Amino acid sequence: MFLLPSSKIFYIRWSDIDINYLVKFVVKINLWRFLEMNNKITYHKVGDYHLPNLYLTKDEYEKDYQIGKYGHLRLEHLKTHKKAKYTIMFMDNTLRKHIVDTDKQAKERFEILMKQMLEKNLVDENLKNTDTIK
Numbered sequence: 001m002f003l004l005p006s007s008k009i010f011y012i013r014w015s016d017i018d019i020n021y022l023v024k025f026v027v028k029i030n031l032w033r034f035l036e037m038n039n040k041i042t043y044h045k046v047g048d049y050h051l052p053n054l055y056l057t058k059d060e061y062e063k064d065y066q067i068g069k070y071g072h073l074r075l076e077h078l079k080t081h082k083k084a085k086y087t088i089m090f091m092d093n094t095l096r097k098h099i100v101d102t103d104k105q106a107k108e109r110f111e112i113l114m115k116q117m118l119e120k121n122l123v124d125e126n127l128k129n130t131d132t133i134k
C-alpha cells in the first residue's frame with residue numbers, strides 16, 4: 001500500500017512491479033515531501049530534477065578588514081583538508097566571518113606570545129649593538 005501526494009490509497013501486487021521502477025517512485029515521493037517541507041530554498045525544475053536556486057550574497061562582515069597571514073593559512077587549510085566544512089561555510093555565508101575571527105585570534109595570540117618572550121629574554125640596546133646574534 002502506498003500513499004500518494006494526493007492522499008489516495010491504492011493496492012498493487014508485488015509480482016507486477018519492477019524493482020527499479022519502485023525505487024524511482026519512492027525517491028520521487030521522498031523528494032517531493034522534502035521539497036514541500038523545506039520552504040527556505042526555492043527550486044527550479046530541469047528535466048526530472050529539482051535544482052535549488054542558490055545565489056551568494058555579498059558578505060558584509062567586516063568588509064574593510066584586511067585578512068592577514070593566519071586568515072589565509074586557515075582558508076588554504078579548509079580548502080585542501082576540510083573540503084566539506086569549507087563548502088558548508090561557503091554556502092551558509094559564514095566563511096568570511098570564520099576567517100576574520102581566526103585571523104584576529106591568531107594575531108592576538110601572537111602579540112601575547114611576543115610580549116612573554118620579550119619579558120623572559122630581556123634585550124637592551126647595548127646587547128643589540130655588541131652582540132647581534134643573541
